[in-house]
Amino acid sequence: MSEQIVTGAPQGTPESGVAPEVAALLAHADDNMVLAQRLGEWISNAPELELDIALGNIALDHLGVARALYTLAGEIEGEGRDEDDLAMGRTERQFANLLLVEQPNGDFGHTIVRQLLFDVYQRLLWDGLAASPQRSLAGIAERARKEAEYHFRFSSGWLVRLGDGTEEAHGRAQDAIDSLWRFTAELFEGPEPVDRREWERTVFAVFDEAGVSAPEDPYQRTGGRRGFHTEHLGYLLAEMQWMQRAYPGMEW
Amino acid sequence: MSVATDVRGLVASVVDPEIPVLTIADLGILRSVELDDDRVTVTITPTYSGCPAMRQIEDDVAAALRRAGIDEFEVRVSHHPAWTTDWITEEGIRKLAEFGIAPPSRIDEVVCPRCASDRPRLVSAFGSTACKALMVCSRCGEPFDHFKRF
Numbered sequence: 389m390s391e392q393i394v395t396g397a398p399q400g401t402p403e404s405g406v407a408p409e410v411a412a413l414l415a416h417a418d419d420n421m422v423l424a425q426r427l428g429e430w431i432s433n434a435p436e437l438e439l440d441i442a443l444g445n446i447a448l449d450h451l452g453v454a455r456a457l458y459t460l461a462g463e464i465e466g467e468g469r470d471e472d473d474l475a476m477g478r479t480e481r482q483f484a485n486l487l488l489v490e491q492p493n494g495d496f497g498h499t500i501v502r503q504l505l506f507d508v509y510q511r512l513l514w515d516g517l518a519a520s521p522q523r524s525l526a527g528i529a530e531r532a533r534k535e536a537e538y539h540f541r542f543s544s545g546w547l548v549r550l551g552d553g554t555e556e557a558h559g560r561a562q563d564a565i566d567s568l569w570r571f572t573a574e575l576f577e578g579p580e581p582v583d584r585r586e587w588e589r590t591v592f593a594v595f596d597e598a599g600v601s602a603p604e605d606p607y608q609r610t611g612g613r614r615g616f617h618t619e620h621l622g623y624l625l626a627e628m629q630w631m632q633r634a635y636p637g638m639e640w
Numbered sequence: 641m642s643v644a645t646d647v648r649g650l651v652a653s654v655v656d657p658e659i660p661v662l663t664i665a666d667l668g669i670l671r672s673v674e675l676d677d678d679r680v681t682v683t684i685t686p687t688y689s690g691c692p693a694m695r696q697i698e699d700d701v702a703a704a705l706r707r708a709g710i711d712e713f714e715v716r717v718s719h720h721p722a723w724t725t726d727w728i729t730e731e732g733i734r735k736l737a738e739f740g741i742a743p744p745s746r747i748d749e750v751v752c753p754r755c756a757s758d759r760p761r762l763v764s765a766f767g768s769t770a771c772k773a774l775m776v777c778s779r780c781g782e783p784f785d786h787f788k789r790f
Contacts, residue, residue, distance in 0.1 A: 438774070442766035445690060449770065452689030456719060527720030528689075534790055535689055538765055 410465045411484065412579035413525070414474065415613055416513070417457035418485035421475055422621070423506065424451035425628050426493055435496055442542055446503070449535045456528045476632035480615075480622045487612040488571040490621040494564060497550050497557065501564035504543035508590045509575045510536040512582045544594045551598025558599065565595070566603045573608035647710070648673040651682055654704050657696045658769050661739045664697060668727025671718055680705060680713040685723045688790065690770035725790045736787055741772065744789040752777035753784055760784070 406414070427447035434440035458471035469477075488506060493499045514533035520526045550561040576584045595601055611617065631638065651673050652665035664670045664684065671683040682701055686694045698715045705713045725744035728736075733743045742750045742760075751758050757779035765788070767774035772785040 438764040438766075441768075442764055445766035445770055448690030448692065449688065450690075452686070452691065452770075456686070456689065460719075523720040524718075527685075527718075527722040530722040531686075531719075532689055538788070542765060 407465065408579070409522075410461050413457050413461035413464070415484040415579055417454045417461060417474065418483045419489050419506075420450040420454035420457065422483070422485045422624060423489040424448070424454060425624055426489065426491075427499070427503075429493055430499065439496070443499070446539050446542065449532075449539070453528065453532045453535075457525075460522075460524050460528070472632065476629045480617055480625055482615060483617065483621060483625070484613050484615060485617075485621070486571065486574050487609060487618055488568065488574065490612070490617060490624060491568060491571065492620055494567075495560055496546075497560040498564040498567070500543050500546045500550065501561065501568055503539065504547050504594060505568060505572055505575075505591065507536055507540040507543050508587050509582060511540060511590075512586055513580060516580055516582070547594055547600070548598045551595075551600040561598065562600045565600055569603050570605075570607055570609050574610040574612060577610060577613055579613070647675060647680055647705075647708070650704055650708055651701055654697065654700045657693045657700065658691075659736070659739070659741065661735045662728075662732050664701075666729050666732030666735060668729060668732070669697070669723055678712055680710055681716060682713065683716045683718050685718050685721075687723050688770040692770075723790075725787065728787075740784060742775065742784060742786040744787045746789060747773075747786075750775060750786050752780060752782070754782050755780040760786075 424447045427443050427450065430443040430447075431440060434443055454475065455471050458474040462469040462471065462474060486506075488502060491498075491502060493502075511533065514529040514536055517529035518526055518533055520529065547561060550557040552558070575587065576582055592602070609618075652663055652670055654664050656662045656664060656667055667687065669684050669687060671685055672681075674681045674683075682705075684694075684697065684701070694717075698717070701715050702713070705711075728744065736743045737753050740753050742753050745751075747762060749758075750760050752760050755777060757777050759778045760775045761778055763774040763776050763783065765773045767785055771787055771790070773788050774783060775786050776783045
């Protein structure tokens, strides 16, 4: 029994049975889908109305990117799976998103740090994919790159305000960095190469301005790209998918 | 006037559900309308990833064609090349300003659509829709939307 759990990847997990090109699209789609769902949890709960709207808008951008990538992945795969099948019909072990994006929102500072680390990653990712020979992917990336710039302005601006703000705000921002930093090594595990030094240069420049710093602790946790997630993803998917699970194919 | 021109005009006049003064042709998202053996293929390009109006626009195009008695059609979404605000027509820019939305420009070049002051202040880069930022005029004090350059 236990041997099967350890070695036997269930059918259709990120490692098995899906063409690499499709799996890569799904990984990026999953990043955006899961983060959209997380950010959506802020609706009606953000510190101010403008922040509520901003977080909702950023969530919509990520959702739109996820939809386009799922649709494209389904078309390339050619087995008739559409965006809804891919977002609502895959299990936790089949999701290949980064561990970073599935982490709970925490306080506003926590959400901002998670967003910043991911925005800087996505700016570099989309820069690369905008030159993809896959024209639809290149188009999606070109558009998403501009959106990531807006997201980055928001997350970096707020981290500076928090880090350089009151003792309370500074402390919370630093706590968030200390807690989320262990999920950053995974950003550079693929499926596409993202320049780590370039990423660090931008992130550290914002940290410097905000008066916060990365922890010295080298411990890093990875596995999301291979479908090994933290305990948080299962709950998120349960909430996101329950209606399609209970009433498959339902629409309103 | 040919049938093709009629069909194109019909599709081009579908309006954006969130900014109803603009047609999809004004916005520059209508890429092509092709007629082939009485079958119509409409190709549109999405604006912002987060624009929830895209699905509505697809439905509205379909409804407009059906109202004209056309049942053989397909609405395609093309992601390449990516849409930019440069594709908004001059007519579209004019309509936006008339409607009270500052047209796309660099953020430091935005002019208040009500009193033409050139010193508005950015309140939030994320406004009432994915495409708009919320600004407030420092002269007349009115808040207004700015269509983000993209």
